[in-house]
Amino acid sequence: MNTDLLQYLSQRIQEERKALADDLSLGKAKEHGDYKYTCGVIRGLLIVNNMIIETAERLEREENE
Numbered sequence: 001m002n003t004d005l006l007q008y009l010s011q012r013i014q015e016e017r018k019a020l021a022d023d024l025s026l027g028k029a030k031e032h033g034d035y036k037y038t039c040g041v042i043r044g045l046l047i048v049n050n051m052i053i054e055t056a057e058r059l060e061r062e063e064n065e
Contacts, residue, residue, distance in 0.1 A: 006056040010049055017045045 020042050029035035 003056040003059055006052050006059070010052045010056070013045050013049045013052070017042055017049070020045075 020038055023029075024035065024038055029038060
């Protein structure tokens, strides 16, 4: 399997995470609940991105065997 798709997804997730973090740093969260929600979304994106990276690494190892 080609890992280009996984790399693309990882890149898009990183871009979205950065945009959300930038919004938080600019104080765009109107209430504490908004802040907590956005932090949860960022955490979820980090978890999913790590899963994608691990999958891409596993596929590359399997292709090289």
